Every structure is written in C-alpha cells, then in structure tokens.
Amino acid sequence: MIEIEDMRCFLEVVKNGGFNRAATYLGISKSIVSRRIARIEADLGTVLLSRTTRGISPTEAGLEFTTRCERILAEYDDAREAVAQHGGEVVGCLRLSAPTSFGIRHVAPVLAELAKRHPRLEIDASFSDRRVDLIAERFDAAIRIGKLQDSSLIARRIGPARSVLVASPDYLDRRGRPQKPADLTSHECLIYTGRAEPDLTLRNGGRWVSVRPSGRLRSDNGDALLAWAIEGLGITSAPTFMLADAIERGAVEPVLPDFPTPEFGIYVIRPPGANVPGKVRMLIDVLVEHFGGEPHWDHCLMHAAGKQAAPSD
Incomplete structure (x- = not known):
C-alpha cells in the first residue's frame, strides 16, 4: 500500500529533479528515497520517473500521479490541521x-x-x-x-529597527571622532554588502543627508563587521538589536550620535x-x-x- 510519506517523497524527487536533492531536503538517505519510489512504481505497476544522464523527470503517468499526490497531501494536511485546532494544537x-x-x-x-x-x-x-x-x-x-x-x-x-554608527574607542582615539556626516569620507568604514543602497543616510537638523562610505573591508554579515569594528579596524553601521552588549562593555561607542539614521x-x-x-x-x-x-x-x-x-x- 502507498503511504503518505511515500507520496511526499515522490513529490520531492519531482520538484528537486533527483534523488540526492530530495533526500537532502527530506533529511533521509538516498537509499530510502529509492526504496519508496520503487515501492510506489511496483504498487501501481508502471514507471513514474524517467531516469536519464540529465536527471530525473516524470513520465506521463508520473505527471498524472504528481497532480493527484499534491491534491491528496493538501487535503490530508488541511484535515490534520483542522482536527488539531479542536484541541488547541498546531501541527x-x-x-x-x-x-x-x-x-x-x-x-x-x-x-x-x-x-x-x-x-x-x-x-x-x-x-x-x-x-x-x-x-x-x-x-x-x-x-x-x-x-x-x-x-x-x-x-x-x-x-521597529534602527542602525547606529559605531567604532572602537581605540580606533577613534587614533583616527579622531567624526563631528559631522561628511567627516566619514576620511575614515575607514566597514561596509555591509547585503544592502541594495550603498549610501548611509543621517538626519542633519531638519534634513536628511547621504554619505557614501569607503573602506577596504566588506561583508554581507553584520556580526563580522561588528567583530572588525571591535578590533579597531574602522567605523560600521549596525542595527541596535545587536549592539547592546558591545556598547555596555565599552568595546564600541556610538559615532555621530546627534545625527540619527532613519527608523526602518x-x-x-x-x-x-x-x-x-x-x-x-x-x-x-x-x-x-x-x-x-x-x-x-x-x-x-x-x-x-x-x-x-x-x-x-
């Protein structure tokens, strides 16, 4: 008899185009995936997957079975959720x-x-x-x-969230403390590459000003940039939700605190x-x-x- 988990396994093979990727997604071995697919094909008496050097794709019968499996599993999941909600559970x-x-x-x-x-x-x-x-x-x-x-x-x-410019006291003692946003252009900045907009925006009185930072160290990870700032390598912009400990122990201090960044x-x-x-x-x-x-x-x-x-x- 074809079981629910056999159907899930079959759909993952179809969606991922192969046994290895399906096994990785499901967190099981490739041999288990192979056995489940073989069991389904044996039970139905037909080939559901076409195996070539380019990968795996469903046959005409496989496409039909895919559609029916998706419908059955959606109904099954909805039924589980509906019953569980009667007992206040989430499944x-x-x-x-x-x-x-x-x-x-x-x-x-x-x-x-x-x-x-x-x-x-x-x-x-x-x-x-x-x-x-x-x-x-x-x-x-x-x-x-x-x-x-x-x-x-x-x-x-x-x-809400907001970023703050920070640097280590050691760096600021060596390079000086910026007094206005434009001063950042003469400093070594640690740049976050995960943001689409490279400029830093700060409020100067009643208006917003933009500064494009420059520096030799870049990363798409905020913790890496903060670690570099603590080591005295430059100024970085970091979200406040990751700064409390570093500021409280004096590892970094705010830079240009009178020029706030926009809330996001x-x-x-x-x-x-x-x-x-x-x-x-x-x-x-x-x-x-x-x-x-x-x-x-x-x-x-x-x-x-x-x-x-x-x-x-």
Missing part, C-alpha cells in the same frame, strides 16, 4: 527564513517557546542574510528587515493567498505580540527612545 512543518544576526539573537528564542508549546509542530528555520524565494523554495514565511521590495507577497510589520521596519512576509495555514497565522500572531509595542527586546533602541522622550533642561 505540520513550519519553514521560516530569518536574517542571521536578528534570527539567532531574537527569533530563535521565540521558536524555542513555540516548539515547547506545540510538541507536534516541526520547525525548519533557515538563518541567512540571503533573500530566499518563498514560493520557489517553499518557505511558509520569512522575516525581512528594511525597505520591502514591491511584490505579491503579503507583509505584516512586527516591530521588521516584517514577516508570507506567500499570497486567502487560505493561511494555522501554523502561519500562529507564527505571525506570536511575532507581533513579541516584537510589537515598546522594543523591550532591543535595549539600545529603548534607551534611545527614552532619551528622545526625556524633557530637555
């Missing part, structure tokens, strides 16, 4: 993408609580600054920070569609509850907000 596999630094520091603890609260929920979290394709890579949701690109994806703002948003995005799985609705609700309101999870941002709210002498 299924939740695939989430999140930026590395923010994800490890702030999202991972939230996911740990979800795993404890819902023992039948599987979580597959990818922490990377790479912008994944939710639909092509079959993610249920992703967390994005900054300006969102126009797309058909559904976005929900879950909290933290968003959770999901594929389009009115039928939102319960696991995704639950995730969004938990993220909004945790990160919305006052940013208690970001000590630097809370401190900055307190300074702005305090009456001047």
Whole structure:
C-alpha cells in the first residue's frame, strides 16, 4: 500500500529533479528515497520517473500521479490541521527564513517557546542574510528587515529597527571622532554588502543627508563587521538589536550620535493567498505580540527612545 510519506517523497524527487536533492531536503538517505519510489512504481505497476544522464523527470503517468499526490497531501494536511485546532494544537512543518544576526539573537528564542508549546509542530528555520524565494523554495514565511521590495507577497510589520554608527574607542582615539556626516569620507568604514543602497543616510537638523562610505573591508554579515569594528579596524553601521552588549562593555561607542539614521521596519512576509495555514497565522500572531509595542527586546533602541522622550533642561 502507498503511504503518505511515500507520496511526499515522490513529490520531492519531482520538484528537486533527483534523488540526492530530495533526500537532502527530506533529511533521509538516498537509499530510502529509492526504496519508496520503487515501492510506489511496483504498487501501481508502471514507471513514474524517467531516469536519464540529465536527471530525473516524470513520465506521463508520473505527471498524472504528481497532480493527484499534491491534491491528496493538501487535503490530508488541511484535515490534520483542522482536527488539531479542536484541541488547541498546531501541527505540520513550519519553514521560516530569518536574517542571521536578528534570527539567532531574537527569533530563535521565540521558536524555542513555540516548539515547547506545540510538541507536534516541526520547525525548519533557515538563518541567512540571503533573500530566499518563498514560493520557489517553499518557505511558509520569512522575516525581512528594511525597505520591502514591491511584490505579491503579503507583509505584516512586527516591530521597529534602527542602525547606529559605531567604532572602537581605540580606533577613534587614533583616527579622531567624526563631528559631522561628511567627516566619514576620511575614515575607514566597514561596509555591509547585503544592502541594495550603498549610501548611509543621517538626519542633519531638519534634513536628511547621504554619505557614501569607503573602506577596504566588506561583508554581507553584520556580526563580522561588528567583530572588525571591535578590533579597531574602522567605523560600521549596525542595527541596535545587536549592539547592546558591545556598547555596555565599552568595546564600541556610538559615532555621530546627534545625527540619527532613519527608523526602518521588521516584517514577516508570507506567500499570497486567502487560505493561511494555522501554523502561519500562529507564527505571525506570536511575532507581533513579541516584537510589537515598546522594543523591550532591543535595549539600545529603548534607551534611545527614552532619551528622545526625556524633557530637555
């Protein structure tokens, strides 16, 4: 008899175009994948996959079976979710993408609580600054920070974020402390390459000014840039949510604190569609509850907000 997991395995082979990639995605060995496909073909008495040197593709019968499997598995997953909700449970596999630094520091603890609260929920979290394709890579949701690109994806703002320029006291003692944004052009800057816009934007009085930083060290990872700044290699712009510890222990200090950067948003995005799985609705609700309101999870941002709210002498 063909089992549900056999169908899932078959669909992964079709989607990934091969046994190895399907096995990697499913977290099982290639031999198990081969046995499951062989079992399906034996049960149906027909060849479902065409095996060539170029890879694997479904036969005409395989295409028909693919369509039916997708329909059956969608109905099965919906049925599991509907029944589980009667008992207040969340089931299924939740695939989430999140930026590395923010994800490890702030999202991972939230996911740990979800795993404890819902023992039948599987979580597959990818922490990377790479912008994944939710639909092509079959993610249920992703967390994005900054300006969102126009797309058909559904976005929900879950909290605020802001960057601060920082450098080590040693670097600033050697090279001097910038007094205005234009002074940055004569400094060694540590540049984040994961941002589409290379310029730094700061508020100078009532207007915004842009400065294009230059330097010999670049990275697409904020923690690497912060580590270099702590080593005295230059000035970097880093989100406040990753700076509290380094500032409190004096490893770095704010640069140009009177010239704030724009506030930007933290968003959770999901594929389009009115039928939102319960696991995704639950995730969004938990993220909004945790990160919305006052940013208690970001000590630097809370401190900055307190300074702005305090009456001047």
